[in-house]
Amino acid sequence: MPPSLPISRDSQSKLLHILRLSAQIFAQRGFQRASIRDISRATGVSLSGLYYYFESKQKLLYLIQKNAFTSILESLTQRLQSLHEPQARLHLLIQNHLEYFLAHPYETRVLSHEEDALDEPLRKEIATIKRNYYNQAREILEQVVAEVPGSNLNPRLAILTLFGMMNWVYQWHNPDLDPGAEELTNVIVGIFLHGVLPGAPEDTEFHMAELPAADS
Amino acid sequence: MPPSLPISRDSQSKLLHILRLSAQIFAQRGFQRASIRDISRATGVSLSGLYYYFESKQKLLYLIQKNAFTSILESLTQRLQSLHEPQARLHLLIQNHLEYFLAHPYETRVLSHEEDALDEPLRKEIATIKRNYYNQAREILEQVVAEVPGSNLNPRLAILTLFGMMNWVYQWHNPDLDPGAEELTNVIVGIFLHGVLPGAPEDTEFHMAELPAADS
Amino acid sequence: MPPSLPISRDSQSKLLHILRLSAQIFAQRGFQRASIRDISRATGVSLSGLYYYFESKQKLLYLIQKNAFTSILESLTQRLQSLHEPQARLHLLIQNHLEYFLAHPYETRVLSHEEDALDEPLRKEIATIKRNYYNQAREILEQVVAEVPGSNLNPRLAILTLFGMMNWVYQWHNPDLDPGAEELTNVIVGIFLHGVLPGAPEDTEFHMAELPAADS
């Protein structure tokens, strides 16, 4: 997390300040569209001065993404320590995720949207952290499902679907309109565990044959 | 002084060919990163020759997105005509969506990922079509929920969550590994309607107070 | 020699014009110091317009050097065809070299001075042509020496010394002051073959022991 060169306390906190503003700019304009000049303007640091804090635009993006993921993972790990009940752990995973997302909307957008903007080898580094997170989530889910006798759930599809619900939030969440992390967590946990319909699922299943097919 | 959209049959089909290849390039490299030169290379049409078919890079993106949405909406509208049962209509919505997504992965990515790459006024035009689609989906959902007495579901959150599940698919779906549209539809419909757990939801609800809070 | 893209007669001759002016600028300011903007100014072609004719500054230097060498080598090969007497061939080699040097002082300076400014793999390509030329020169020299019975001359040292005499010319030759190619050739041929002293060499040799040594 510290830049390759500087060590001082001031320098560190200035870097963090730059990362924060850069995340905002990348979120608003997109990584490719945003120019280092934009960041220079926003931070008040001269164009060349920025390069004292990061070696390249790519590396800047990398630092933002790594910082964000580390933040989420550390908080999750710490909070999970005291929880052992499977459903409680799943609830926490979702809540932790959404709390970060709603508290850091810019970093979130960069995380969710600019995954592919990184070139190798930085891309792989981030992918590794991500996979780590994904595996942890999947384990938690599998323990929830393990309690249900006779479930034939595909855990890969289930967890990716869950991530879809959560990660898409950055595309639509309006803080003036939509609920905060706590209530949003309850909604998503509710849908993920029990769906929007209560009661027996058996008689609501449809089969392709009954549906009209697309033309092409 | 070429027309904004060319008229001859040949010209039309060549435009479609260009749109297809452009979608692929935009999907693979991202809109900003991809250059018209990339498209020239891929299509074999000279750099300046391309401008006969579209007026600007923005307009090219617009054409791709509009074509894709139109395609999805037309197919949906047509297929819905013969279906009146609410849950069947919802199932069809999801299936129609996923069928297009898996059949046109490049266009899908451009649709989901390059929403904000358009500037006004083109952005607003696409947003209008999108809102149209969203409203239709929401109506279908509300009819499903209306059948359930005493549901306190927030339909905005529910439908956006559903779109999250579906739209995120382009980020992870691997045709060699993951099921096709039909089965995927069943999985998502299943989770959305009934969740990953069967049975009574009441006793599985958690409350924030029991969960550890994040540090910062 | 033609650029990768353009083919037309006009384009070709414009490229040659650019190469000529670029050689002058590289000669006067040095390759690294000279900027593409300098070349844009000198040629009247816009900064970006230049990149239609060459792909990079490196490639521009490469084109200049390759053109120059090709020119020298072609002229040499052609003129050597009708000459078979060894000394006459050596004389021609030197004259051909000097004629080009005095007629194209800018290209010459770029050739002699900017050898190492090229990066691989272009550097190697030029080196190959140069080695070709060097080998031809060495063969010619060896045939001259072969006629002398009992010569113990090191041909590598001899030919490199000869190239030293010739290639250094660009560092000092003043057209207002110094003789032209013909006379200069005679001088260099004279010194190289017979030295600045006439008569018997035997009694003028010195041995280290008689000379004072340097301090460090």
Add this chain to the structure above:
Amino acid sequence: MPPSLPISRDSQSKLLHILRLSAQIFAQRGFQRASIRDISRATGVSLSGLYYYFESKQKLLYLIQKNAFTSILESLTQRLQSLHEPQARLHLLIQNHLEYFLAHPYETRVLSHEEDALDEPLRKEIATIKRNYYNQAREILEQVVAEVPGSNLNPRLAILTLFGMMNWVYQWHNPDLDPGAEELTNVIVGIFLHGVLPGAPEDTEFHMAELPAADS
């Protein structure tokens, strides 16, 4: 307000260390290409720290060149004091030159290759030293020639040709392959005084009329 040249013993020797490493870097990458950062890295001295030892990159180059020339000239002057025979003095000039060149290949390259990298007025200062050296060499040569009755040698051309032979050495000398200073001196003295051919020169002269002309 550091002095233009530092005074302490330590400082002096550190400056010399910096000059040595800088010469190497300038030799290997070329003056313009080499950055002060390269020198900082090589010396371990911080970027700004270097500016205590020299005021600018130009001045650094100047110091290297001046040091080198002073070294050559001082050694030459001292060693010439005890020698009075003209040919012996010429031999010594060449040997002194080559000994320095082979012992200090980096400084040599900077001397021979980066002549024009200096801007005025530093350029003129070095040029003055150089002219000094050149004049001394020319005087020595003229005394050699004065002993030969009836010589019509152009001394300017002769001495510049000699410098060509010597100065070009840095372009090709390979310590693993080529002889050391002593033998190299003998070879160059031999060629310069007597040429590569022994015996009477009169009948080996060629005239332009007999040679084929170049095309353009």
Add this chain to the structure above:
DNA sequence: TATGAATGAGTGTTCATTCAT
């Protein structure tokens, strides 16, 4: 003596777009 932090000027290069043909 020495350095971390900063900067203005400049670099080579790319890009979407144009226009005469």
Add this chain to the structure above:
DNA sequence: TATGAATGAACACTCATTCAT
């Protein structure tokens, strides 16, 4: 319909140098 030739604006990045400490 199509293209070769051209351009202005912008971009990421590097550089020699400075200055407070």
